[in-house]
Amino acid sequence: MTYYLKCDSEPLMAIEFGLKTFEFRKDDRGGYQVGDLLILQCDESGLSIPVQVVYIIRCPSYGIPDGYCAMSVRKVLKSAKEGEVRP
Numbered sequence: 001m002t003y004y005l006k007c008d009s010e011p012l013m014a015i016e017f018g019l020k021t022f023e024f025r026k027d028d029r030g031g032y033q034v035g036d037l038l039i040l041q042c043d044e045s046g047l048s049i050p051v052q053v054v055y056i057i058r059c060p061s062y063g064i065p066d067g068y069c070a071m072s073v074r075k076v077l078k079s080a081k082e083g084e085v086r087p
Helices: 009-016
Strands: 002-006 022-026 037-041 048-057 068-075
Touching (some): 009 068
Antiparallel strands (some): 048 068
């Protein structure tokens, strides 16, 4: 599944430079899953970065509130063909 999500410029730039490798989100999109593609977009800069979910955790006993999830993400590159992405 592909999701288009708004993101502030500071965390988005941290993903761009490889400093941020996670997303903490309200799990309100029908349940994010490993393998999902998140297109993180910043309205201010127009920057858009595709990332793939490689690990996900939902667990109040680990400090993650009900209805939220923490996802490990990996930046993916756009290929020459429009719409395709690769790790």
